[in-house]
Amino acid sequence: MSNHHIALAVNGKPVEADVESRLLLVHFLREQLNLTGTHIGCDTGHCGACTVDMNDMSIKSCMCFAVQADGAQITTIEGIAHADGTLSAVQEGFRLMHGLQCGYCTPGMILRAARLLMENPDPTEEEIRQGVSGNLCRCTGYMNIVKAIQYAAAKLHETPLVEAAQ
Amino acid sequence: MSVQTVESERAARAEKLEGLGCKRKRVEDIRFTQGRGNYVDDLKLPAMVFGDFVRSPHAHARILRIDASRAKALPGVLAVLTAADLKPLGLHYMPTLAGDVQAVLAEDKVLFQNQEVAFVIAEDRYVAADAAELVEVDYEPLACIVDPFKSLDPDAPVLREDIKDKMEAAHGPRKHPNHIFEWSVGDKQATDEAFEKAEVTIKELIVDHRTHPAPLETCQCVASMDKIKGELTLWGTFQAPHVIRTVVSLISGLPEHKIHVIAPDIGGGFGNKVGAYSGYVCSVVGSIVLGRPVKWVEDRMENLSTTSFARDYHMTTELAATGDGRLTAMRVHVIADHGAFDACAAPTKFPAGFFNICTGSYDIPTAFCSVDGVYTNKATGGVAYRCSFRVTEAAFAIERAMDVLAQKLAMDPVELRMKNFIRPEQFPYQSALGWEYDSGDYHTAMRKAAAAVGYEKLRAEQKEKRDAFLRGETREIMGIGVSFFTEIVGAGPSKNCDILGIAMFDSAEIRVHPTGAVIARMGTKSQGQGHETTYAQIIATELGIPADNIMIEEGDTDTAPYGLGTYGSRSTPTAGAATAVAARKIRQKAQMIAAHMLEVHEGDLEWDIDRFRVKGLPEKFKTMKDIAWAAYHDLPPNMEPGLEAVNYYDPPNMTFPFGAYICVMDIDVDTGVAKVRRFYALDDCGTRINPMIIEGQIHGGLTEAFACAMGQEIRYDEHGNVLGASFMDFFLPTAVETPVWETDYTVTPSPHHPIGAKGVGESPHVGGAPCFSNAVNDAYAFLNAGHIQMPHDAWRLWQVGERLGLHH
Amino acid sequence: MIPGAFDYHRPTSVNEAALLLRQLGEDARPLAGGHSLIALMKLRLAMPEHLVDLSGVDGLKGVRREGDDLVIGAMTTQHDIIHDAMLAESLPILRETANQIADPQVRYRGTIGGNVANGDPGNDMPAVMQCLDARFRIASPDGEREISARDFYHGAFDTELHRGDIVTEIRIKAPPRGHGYAYEKMKRKTGDYATAAAAVILTLEGGRCARASVALTNVADTPLWAEEASKILAGSDLGKETLDRAAAAAEAITNPASDLHGPAEFRAKMAGVMLRRAVMRAQARAKA
Numbered sequence A: 001m002s003n004h005h006i007a008l009a010v011n012g013k014p015v016e017a018d019v020e021s022r023l024l025l026v027h028f029l030r031e032q033l034n035l036t037g038t039h040i041g042c043d044t045g046h047c048g049a050c051t052v053d054m055n056d057m058s059i060k061s062c063m064c065f066a067v068q069a070d071g072a073q074i075t076t077i078e079g080i081a082h083a084d085g086t087l088s089a090v091q092e093g094f095r096l097m098h099g100l101q102c103g104y105c106t107p108g109m110i111l112r113a114a115r116l117l118m119e120n121p122d123p124t125e126e127e128i129r130q131g132v133s134g135n136l137c138r139c140t141g142y143m144n145i146v147k148a149i150q151y152a153a154a155k156l157h158e159t160p161l162v163e164a165a166q
Numbered sequence B: 001m002s003v004q005t006v007e008s009e010r011a012a013r014a015e016k017l018e019g020l021g022c023k024r025k026r027v028e029d030i031r032f033t034q035g036r037g038n039y040v041d042d043l044k045l046p047a048m049v050f051g052d053f054v055r056s057p058h059a060h061a062r063i064l065r066i067d068a069s070r071a072k073a074l075p076g077v078l079a080v081l082t083a084a085d086l087k088p089l090g091l092h093y094m095p096t097l098a099g100d101v102q103a104v105l106a107e108d109k110v111l112f113q114n115q116e117v118a119f120v121i122a123e124d125r126y127v128a129a130d131a132a133e134l135v136e137v138d139y140e141p142l143a144c145i146v147d148p149f150k151s152l153d154p155d156a157p158v159l160r161e162d163i164k165d166k167m168e169a170a171h172g173p174r175k176h177p178n179h180i181f182e183w184s185v186g187d188k189q190a191t192d193e194a195f196e197k198a199e200v201t202i203k204e205l206i207v208d209h210r211t212h213p214a215p216l217e218t219c220q221c222v223a224s225m226d227k228i229k230g231e232l233t234l235w236g237t238f239q240a241p242h243v244i245r246t247v248v249s250l251i252s253g254l255p256e257h258k259i260h261v262i263a264p265d266i267g268g269g270f271g272n273k274v275g276a277y278s279g280y281v282c283s284v285v286g287s288i289v290l291g292r293p294v295k296w297v298e299d300r301m302e303n304l305s306t307t308s309f310a311r312d313y314h315m316t317t318e319l320a321a322t323g324d325g326r327l328t329a330m331r332v333h334v335i336a337d338h339g340a341f342d343a344c345a346a347p348t349k350f351p352a353g354f355f356n357i358c359t360g361s362y363d364i365p366t367a368f369c370s371v372d373g374v375y376t377n378k379a380t381g382g383v384a385y386r387c388s389f390r391v392t393e394a395a396f397a398i399e400r401a402m403d404v405l406a407q408k409l410a411m412d413p414v415e416l417r418m419k420n421f422i423r424p425e426q427f428p429y430q431s432a433l434g435w436e437y438d439s440g441d442y443h444t445a446m447r448k449a450a451a452a453v454g455y456e457k458l459r460a461e462q463k464e465k466r467d468a469f470l471r472g473e474t475r476e477i478m479g480i481g482v483s484f485f486t487e488i489v490g491a492g493p494s495k496n497c498d499i500l501g502i503a504m505f506d507s508a509e510i511r512v513h514p515t516g517a518v519i520a521r522m523g524t525k526s527q528g529q530g531h532e533t534t535y536a537q538i539i540a541t542e543l544g545i546p547a548d549n550i551m552i553e554e555g556d557t558d559t560a561p562y563g564l565g566t567y568g569s570r571s572t573p574t575a576g577a578a579t580a581v582a583a584r585k586i587r588q589k590a591q592m593i594a595a596h597m598l599e600v601h602e603g604d605l606e607w608d609i610d611r612f613r614v615k616g617l618p619e620k621f622k623t624m625k626d627i628a629w630a631a632y633h634d635l636p637p638n639m640e641p642g643l644e645a646v647n648y649y650d651p652p653n654m655t656f657p658f659g660a661y662i663c664v665m666d667i668d669v670d671t672g673v674a675k676v677r678r679f680y681a682l683d684d685c686g687t688r689i690n691p692m693i694i695e696g697q698i699h700g701g702l703t704e705a706f707a708c709a710m711g712q713e714i715r716y717d718e719h720g721n722v723l724g725a726s727f728m729d730f731f732l733p734t735a736v737e738t739p740v741w742e743t744d745y746t747v748t749p750s751p752h753h754p755i756g757a758k759g760v761g762e763s764p765h766v767g768g769a770p771c772f773s774n775a776v777n778d779a780y781a782f783l784n785a786g787h788i789q790m791p792h793d794a795w796r797l798w799q800v801g802e803r804l805g806l807h808h
Numbered sequence C: 001m002i003p004g005a006f007d008y009h010r011p012t013s014v015n016e017a018a019l020l021l022r023q024l025g026e027d028a029r030p031l032a033g034g035h036s037l038i039a040l041m042k043l044r045l046a047m048p049e050h051l052v053d054l055s056g057v058d059g060l061k062g063v064r065r066e067g068d069d070l071v072i073g074a075m076t077t078q079h080d081i082i083h084d085a086m087l088a089e090s091l092p093i094l095r096e097t098a099n100q101i102a103d104p105q106v107r108y109r110g111t112i113g114g115n116v117a118n119g120d121p122g123n124d125m126p127a128v129m130q131c132l133d134a135r136f137r138i139a140s141p142d143g144e145r146e147i148s149a150r151d152f153y154h155g156a157f158d159t160e161l162h163r164g165d166i167v168t169e170i171r172i173k174a175p176p177r178g179h180g181y182a183y184e185k186m187k188r189k190t191g192d193y194a195t196a197a198a199a200v201i202l203t204l205e206g207g208r209c210a211r212a213s214v215a216l217t218n219v220a221d222t223p224l225w226a227e228e229a230s231k232i233l234a235g236s237d238l239g240k241e242t243l244d245r246a247a248a249a250a251e252a253i254t255n256p257a258s259d260l261h262g263p264a265e266f267r268a269k270m271a272g273v274m275l276r277r278a279v280m281r282a283q284a285r286a287k288a
Helices: A025-032 A089-096 A106-119 A125-131 A143-157 B003-017 B069-073 B083-089 B125-134 B188-197 B241-252 B278-290 B300-305 B391-409 B413-420 B442-453 B455-470 B531-543 B571-598 B624-630 B691-710 B763-781 B794-803 C014-027 C037-042 C078-082 C085-090 C092-098 C104-109 C112-117 C125-131 C227-233 C240-253 C264-285
Strands: A003-010 A013-020 A051-054 A057-060 A073-075 B049-055 B061-067 B077-082 B093-095 B101-103 B116-122 B136-141 B179-186 B200-208 B220-226 B231-236 B259-262 B294-297 B313-321 B327-337 B366-374 B381-383 B476-486 B506-512 B518-522 B550-554 B605-608 B611-614 B617-623 B644-649 B658-668 B673-684 B742-745 C007-009 C028-031 C050-053 C063-066 C069-073 C135-140 C143-148 C153-155 C166-173 C180-186 C196-205 C208-217
Touching: A013 A025, A051 A106, A057 A106, A057 C104, A089 A106, A089 A143, A106 A125, A106 A143, A106 C104, A125 A143, A143 B691, B049 B125, B049 B278, B061 B116, B069 B077, B069 B125, B077 B083, B077 B125, B077 B278, B083 B278, B093 B241, B116 B125, B116 B278, B179 B188, B188 B313, B188 B327, B188 B366, B200 B391, B220 B278, B231 B241, B231 B278, B241 B259, B241 B278, B278 B294, B313 B391, B327 B391, B391 B413, B391 B476, B391 B763, B413 B442, B413 B476, B442 B455, B442 B476, B442 B658, B442 B673, B442 B742, B455 B476, B476 B763, B506 B531, B506 B571, B518 B531, B518 B571, B531 B550, B531 B571, B571 B605, B571 B611, B571 B617, B571 B624, B571 B644, B611 B624, B617 B624, B658 B763, B673 B691, B673 B763, B673 B794, B691 B742, B691 B763, B794 C264, C014 C028, C014 C050, C014 C135, C014 C166, C063 C085, C069 C085, C078 C092, C078 C104, C078 C112, C085 C092, C092 C125, C092 C180, C092 C196, C112 C125, C112 C166, C125 C196, C125 C208, C180 C264, C196 C264, C208 C227, C208 C240, C208 C264, C227 C240, C240 C264
Parallel strands: A003 A073, B049 B294, B231 B259, B327 B366, B518 B550, B673 B742, C007 C050, C028 C050
Antiparallel strands: A003 A013, A051 A057, A051 A073, B049 B116, B061 B136, B077 B116, B093 B101, B179 B366, B200 B313, B220 B231, B220 B294, B313 B327, B476 B658, B506 B518, B506 B644, B605 B611, B611 B617, B658 B673, C063 C069, C069 C166, C135 C143, C135 C166, C180 C196, C196 C208
16 A cells, blocks of 8 residues: 655664555564564564653554554664663663563563653652553563663662662 | 781672672673563564464354455455364364463364464564464354362363363372362371371361463564574573473474574563473464464463462361370372363473471471372363462462361460471481471571560560451451471472473583683573573672673573573572582682692682682682683693583472461451551571572562462353453553562571572462462451451452442 | 555645645555554454554644643553543543553553544543543534534444544543542453443532443443433442442443353443443542
């Protein structure tokens, strides 16, 4: 059916493409842009493995057509580290606090956590749990994900990190 | 140097290694946190095409006609495979791990909803999905069996026409065309006698309901046949890549050395990714037919409704005891619902897995258990969902039954357990059902757990709340769940464990390079357990080489030594042992080289963390790094150069991790909503390799157990329609629903494992489910609710309240 | 899961959108947040040939006050509603409800217009709209009209909307200052539809309930305004006996399906339990 020309920015770089109307954003990112860090877990918008940041919102890229992203600013996991290649606070938190195991939910979880902290730099544990409730993890039981996000919040505030040292 | 300085210098050297016992941060996470994992669906090969299935809408139906002409006419469609195409190749059925066969594509009948009927291959996945819709299939629906207790009825419809006359099957005689096997262990006569004489007995049908492992990444593969070289490369989500290679060779006829099976990063397995599925076979055939790589990626609905359910064990459990609560016998009969094909993943000689661990942690003098496996019109599987084979079911039966008995005896569940635990001096302990438990100290663990939660105080609080409830002052009831599990993991010794005739050893191959850097490969395959981190820690301690200088590789059958894979908590007991043994072989050779370098006798050297030093002359030493260099240029006469070793480890026994769990739960009687107030888990997995990873495994396993106990379920209606096969309905708790976990431990090393480790990944799941269920049952116990079946979702608990007349 | 093929349209005005929908007929569907529709399309339970994306239409977003009315543009997202200061002040039940819809990602994109107009009995906002006696403003190529939320729903996915109709805004007369409110939702987990839910708005005068309005979610094929229960509460002391009668009246009008949330009789009872709890919470919040 119809094809559409789209122009958007992904991880700060301009991208243009012709896409079929029904092409899902997640497939556009993974297969046309080779940004395979964004994953597909459930196909129905429940697991959040496909979460990316679009126009300052966390969105599920398997519940969005690529054509809807025309004009958008998108950040994926590949674009979240610091410019010098070092890990961002959230990424570092996940590693140091053992906030991941199989790694499959991790990119979506990190993108969501980063957005959460931008909106609420000092979240309570309850706010963190609510904040990542659109992202399923099958491995960790979430406790260390909560700690990872707490770590990142503290690091972004530059407050001392007692627990991280262990 | 003072003694103190020497010791602190040694401690500093040891710490630098990041060896055993270190909370080493994971190597894997550097790529995973940056989206640089390499999962199957990330793979993109030139000219790759996509496969998609046409599936049956019926649970049981005869296929009258398949017409793929409209699908084939769609631009971009390359092929549509049906059983008729596979039959000439002998590939329309494939062998299962349980000695049965399973239809790759249904030939003349479908036996469960969503069974594979045709495989469409197209240029891209969108076209493949469109084409699958265009394949026309006419069915004649047949009466179906959903309730396993009806499978063996005399007038039950015969499900498996392909084997209806084969009354002697892989596990012995079958007593009905829908019967798969009968498996029994123990002394029936002595057990029956003990029950006749018993002062107290209990009998309860305890159901461990059907569920699914549902890793976040579904099952998927890419098959690529190089017709010129006659070589097949198969990438896939395989927990056991070497076994998959052997199976592919056996069924395809391709020589094993021309098959390259590669399991890249895996997004969780939990038992889902052990078996061989139609998608793999069809992708291989598709690639052979088309000469192009074929990718197959399961969607979530396919995953939940076709590949590998777990549980569905209906366990009539009986205990006999003296009036003062000493167990005298156990008797269990199980109806095991295996679905339409017996694709249960278990060692070949164990059609019911290790269900005979069902005597649990207790010194039960005599026992008998028997299991009847039956066919139904449901999906296949019976896999070990985050547990060793059927150990979750066994632990659930005994731990629930212990609480039922405690209630009948009006005894506290902790007291009843303490009274019947196998005593420390009884290890190694011979169980009535044939296992030799390696080690344990159950009393200490139970006492520590009870003290940690303030068990007496909780019981006092519960009594107050019960009284308040009866007075009408609260609508909330409180349950205290106790479970004490003993697992059996690390399959296993070749004397009794094999899969398709291959003994269940595992392996490690370690090479120390001249600079002292190491590469090591194992026959197992991590799916999130962190093998790249932890195996390196074992080697670091054994060889005195920093873990950061050790690279671990798994999953490529071309490079890794043969092994049986990762499931059933077997990696640490088998490949972990192989790693330690191989490392010790290297250290032996290193000692000879060091002696040569230091011009002393081997016997004059002693190992000191990262070096061999001359006894009594600590300043004369050679570090492992020095020795590695020498191994490639300065060797004793007649010694082979190099510094490497291989070990295929055939464990002398299983390992038996155990633990004590206590759960405090509050239940809103009016809604049936249960809330976990507190959960304490004490685990004893023997020697602890990486406490951080152990804790993570326990958090994850408890969360899965919580889900299974509180609502996760694969349900069918009476027509065999699978219900709720999406993440909309299938209960996977989010961060909001998941309780906070408290972890604790004792350490009772395994006496037969080289480093004393037992394995831990599955303990929390095995011990968790009965603990949650016991908490629920305990909450209602004072109202004489009787045994309440899992899962304990709100509506079922509300029904309990209705039954008891609690709502007004 | 792959959706079927379709044509995509992105009009820039309400008029253009309405004309498109009228022209394209039954094969066209408006697209707002997409979380209901795209999931159905991926399951191939919906196979529209045209999607008319409303995200480019001017003037459908935002909250404003017009006289006694609060006016919410149909494309205002649940996230916007949660963070809108005016709504927090005047209609806090909307924030409470929006926070219980799906999950954060869905709330960023999910719109209030889509939630009320889709006709899905599982959606939360329709009952709240009935509770608040909201009016939906509808544009079509024939002109504009307004329909009360209490008259809007006919059955599952069956509403007052006809081909070419677009809900453009929602108008709500704000309840008096100091009113009590609650949206009590029972669900199996985050992201789930309600097993049963109750929306309550009430005002207190001298310790008694002066006015009350109750509506229920997902216990019939439409949202239910519980008129009888509302009458029982109004003028009462909100005591146990009143709550029992109100709950019974509410349960009586339910007709839930038996599904994986539980059997029908359970869900009907839960409607009553949610009602009681919502009333008690609203009462505690209300200023006498």
